[in-house]
Amino acid sequence: MLSTVAVLLTDRIAMFEFGVVCEVFGLDRTDVGVPAIDFRVCGPAAGVPLTSNTPGVTVTPEHGLDGLRGADLVAVPATGTRTDFPAPVVDALRAAAEQGAIVLTICSGAFLAGAAGLLDGRTCTTHWSHADELARAYSATTVDPDVLFVDEGNLITSAGTAAGIDACLHLVRRELGAAVANTVARRMVVPPQRDGGQRQFIERPVPTCTGDSLTDTLTWMREHLDEPHTAASLSARAAVSTRTFARRFAAETGTTPVKWLTTQRVLHAQQLLEDTDLGLEQIAARCGFGSGSLLRHHFHRTIGLAPADYRRRFGRRDDVGTV
Incomplete structure (x- = not known):
């Protein structure tokens, strides 16, 4: 569950990436069934303004680094390609991770995670233009420059700008269920979540609705x-x-038609697992998978949980069937 979310800010805040975290986790949407979240904006010192990448705009965090304590998630927006982070900030992020917090980075926020040693021995991503620099700065990690985000369990790293939306919604879906993620996505007026394995650079990111559009x-x-x-x-x-x-x-x-279809079928399976008591073979048939075993394979690879575990975690009724 994500009952407490802390966003960790340093100087040179990237306003869009910070705004993404605020939009997904910081707004009260309990009126439409989204669980309440204790949202904390944290910085090196409470009440001390921090600079941003937008001229004339500063952000004053309400909490200091102690706000990270007890957080289920610590989100790190873009920080710039730097390694000279204040030692107390690095130590606080490392401590939060050691205490069990999930760490989510957006764009160059991965550099701060690297400074805290959280990338060592793991695969991560960042904006494609920063990938080589991140790999040089933290040689103990594997940087994938092509994907939108990488889910390593308690560490999720995402590519630049809008890919942060995909990573945040993926985490909401993983921790709070498909229904909550879809509700947040609808409020944000964004399409169904893109698969993390999709490439960052696409020929036409926003399709034009012309006569030859698909x-x-x-x-x-x-x-x-x-x-x-x-x-x-x-x-x-x-x-x-x-x-x-x-x-x-x-x-x-x-992405390709096959990958896109697989993702859509898995998303549909999530909803059926949450909202119905259909058995696995019935769900597989409704989603276009040839068998329950094929559904299990793709579901676990995409979501990180077996269908049965997902239903136990997110099923809405006590009398849901087993899968």
Whole structure:
């Protein structure tokens, strides 16, 4: 559960990344069923303004570093590509992690996690333009410059700017369930969460709704997840060649049709596990997986939990069936 979230700020705050954390975790959405979160904005000293990357804008944290104590999650927005962090800040982040807090970094926030030794021996990511510098600064880690975010359990690192939204919603989905994540996403007016394995740089990040857009095809695919799909059948529906379909699909979604479909099917399975008592084979059929074993494979790889464990954790009724 995420009942207490602390955001750790240092000078040179990146306002967009800070805003993402505030938007996902800091707003009171209990009126629409989102659990209450004790949200703490923390800095080196309470009440002392910190500079930002926006001229004329400062941020004054309400809490000092003691606000990290007892937090279920410590979020670190972009900090700039630096390694000269104040020792008390580094020590406080390391202590929070040692006490069991999940650490989430956005963009160059990974540099502060590296300074605290939290990246050692692990895979992480950051903005693609900072990846080489992060790898040089912290050689004991493996930096993947191509993905949107990396989930290492109690450490989640994300790429630049908007990828922080994906990482935050992924964490909400993982810890609070698909229904809560979908509610937050709807309030933020963002699409269903992108898979962490998607590449950072896509040809056209925001598709233009033109006559040759694949919007209608994507909508139809979501509404027919239980049906088999092939490159030939999908390109025929879009009235283009298979090669053109693959190119346009990657441009509009940043991934392949197979990966996109798998993600959508897993998301649908999450909702069925939460909201119904259907057995695993029934869910697999409704989601387009050929069998319960195939569903288990993709579900665990994407969510990090077996379907049965997910249902026990997030099922809404006591009488849900086993899977």
